[in-house]
Amino acid sequence: MHWCESEGFQNFWAITRHADIIEVSTQPELFSNEADGIVVLSDEQVADQQNGRSVIGDMRTIISMDPPDHRLYRKIASGFFTPRGISRLDQIVHDSAKALLDSLGDEGECDFVDLIAQRHPLRVLATILGIDRDDEERLLVLTQQLLAGDDPDYRRKAGSRYEASQEVGMEFYAMFDRIIKDRRANPTQDLASMLAHAHLPTGEPLGEIETFGYYLIVFVAGHDTTRNALSGALEAFLAYPDQLQRLREHPDLAKDAVEEVVRWATPVNYMKRTVMADAAVAGQPVKEGDFLMLLYASGNRDETVFDNPHDFDIGRHPNRHLGFGWAEHYCLGAHLARASTQALIQQLAERVIEIEAAGPVVRTVSNLIVGAKHLPVRYKLRPAA
Structure with a gap:
C-alpha cells in the first residue's frame, strides 16, 4: 500500500496486491462504492459536484450501490446474464465476429479498434438492448x-465538464427512454423488455431513473470493457504470435485464452x-473517509x-x-463478455494467415478505462470455414 x-x-491509498484487493472487495459495508463513487476525482470534478449534478450524476446504478440495495437491484437482470441465458446469444456473437472479419476482405490494412474491437460488442449489446x-x-x-471525456479526440465541446456531462446524459436518456416506452407497449424476449417491466424482489416497480441507469450501465460498461479486451487480445497476439498459433492448433484452449486476455488487458484500471x-x-x-484505489492491473501481475x-500464456x-x-x-455481464471475446479470438485463430502492426498503438486518455483507441494492422485472412 502506498x-x-x-x-x-483526491488523495488515496494505492492497493496493488492481489490479496489486498480481495480483502477490500469482500467487505462492502466497510469499504463503500456509494459514499463517494468509484472514480478518483479531479479538483474540477469535485467542483462540478458541488455546483450541481448532471443527469448521470444524479443516477444510481448497481456499480455505485452498496448492500442491501446492490443485491436487490442486481437480481433484476442476473437471470439474463447466466451462462444458460447467454447461450441463447451464441449465434449472435458468432455471426457478429464472422461478419466483421468478412468485411475486411482477404488482405489489407485497417484500424483494428475502429473496424473490429468497438464494432463487435456494439452490435451484440445493441441487439439485446433493442x-x-x-x-x-x-x-x-x-x-x-x-467514459473518455479527458481524451481530446473524444471530449465533447461544451462550456464546462458539467455542461458536457449534462448534454451527454440527456442524449442518452432520450434514446433509451424511446426504447423503454416501446418495449412497455410491445414487449419482446430481449433485455430491453426485461428492464422496461422490471420489479425489485420486494415487489415494487423499478423507478424511471433507476431503469435508465440500469440500461446505461449495461451498455456503457459492457461496451468499452469488451472493446478494450479485444484490442488487448490482438496486441498480445502480435507480441506473442506463438500463442495465436497455439490457439489455432488447440481450439480447446479458447476458454482459457479468454481468461488470459482479460488478465493481460485488464480493461478497467481500478x-x-x-x-x-x-x-x-x-x-x-x-x-474513515480515506479513499482506496484498487489497482486491478497490478493485482493481475502479482508474482505471488x-x-x-x-508473459501472455493462453494455457494459464x-x-x-x-x-x-x-x-x-x-x-x-462477465459471461456475455467472455462469449463475445471468445467468438472473435476464435475467428482470428481460424482465419489469420499473417498479421502485423502497421503503425504505433495510440491509447485512450483516461485514468479509468485502459485500452487502445487506434491499433493499425496489416493482415492476410482466409475465408470463413
Missing part, C-alpha cells in the same frame, strides 16, 4: 464522450472505495499469485485474475 498525493486530484442500427454510430460517440470507519488493510491503518505474470490455469472485479461487484 499513500498518494497528486496535485489536482437499439436500432441507425442509432449505433451515435451511441458509440456518446459512450466515448462519457475502482475506488471509501473507508466508512477506521480500519486496517493488510495491517496498514486507514481512516501468477507464475511469470508478465488456474487464472484467478481480477479483470472482472471480485465478490460483491463481480461483473454482471
Whole structure:
C-alpha cells in the first residue's frame, strides 16, 4: 500500500496486491462504492459536484450501490446474464465476429479498434438492448464522450465538464427512454423488455431513473470493457504470435485464452472505495473517509499469485485474475463478455494467415478505462470455414 498525493486530484491509498484487493472487495459495508463513487476525482470534478449534478450524476446504478440495495437491484437482470441465458446469444456473437472479419476482405490494412474491437460488442449489446442500427454510430460517440471525456479526440465541446456531462446524459436518456416506452407497449424476449417491466424482489416497480441507469450501465460498461479486451487480445497476439498459433492448433484452449486476455488487458484500471470507519488493510491503518484505489492491473501481475505474470500464456490455469472485479461487484455481464471475446479470438485463430502492426498503438486518455483507441494492422485472412 502506498499513500498518494497528486496535485489536482483526491488523495488515496494505492492497493496493488492481489490479496489486498480481495480483502477490500469482500467487505462492502466497510469499504463503500456509494459514499463517494468509484472514480478518483479531479479538483474540477469535485467542483462540478458541488455546483450541481448532471443527469448521470444524479443516477444510481448497481456499480455505485452498496448492500442491501446492490443485491436487490442486481437480481433484476442476473437471470439474463447466466451462462444458460447467454447461450441463447451464441449465434449472435458468432455471426457478429464472422461478419466483421468478412468485411475486411482477404488482405489489407485497417484500424483494428475502429473496424473490429468497438464494432463487435456494439452490435451484440445493441441487439439485446433493442437499439436500432441507425442509432449505433451515435451511441458509440456518446459512450466515448462519457467514459473518455479527458481524451481530446473524444471530449465533447461544451462550456464546462458539467455542461458536457449534462448534454451527454440527456442524449442518452432520450434514446433509451424511446426504447423503454416501446418495449412497455410491445414487449419482446430481449433485455430491453426485461428492464422496461422490471420489479425489485420486494415487489415494487423499478423507478424511471433507476431503469435508465440500469440500461446505461449495461451498455456503457459492457461496451468499452469488451472493446478494450479485444484490442488487448490482438496486441498480445502480435507480441506473442506463438500463442495465436497455439490457439489455432488447440481450439480447446479458447476458454482459457479468454481468461488470459482479460488478465493481460485488464480493461478497467481500478475502482475506488471509501473507508466508512477506521480500519486496517493488510495491517496498514486507514481512516474513515480515506479513499482506496484498487489497482486491478497490478493485482493481475502479482508474482505471488501468477507464475511469470508478465508473459501472455493462453494455457494459464488456474487464472484467478481480477479483470472482472471480485465478490460483491463481480461483473454482471462477465459471461456475455467472455462469449463475445471468445467468438472473435476464435475467428482470428481460424482465419489469420499473417498479421502485423502497421503503425504505433495510440491509447485512450483516461485514468479509468485502459485500452487502445487506434491499433493499425496489416493482415492476410482466409475465408470463413
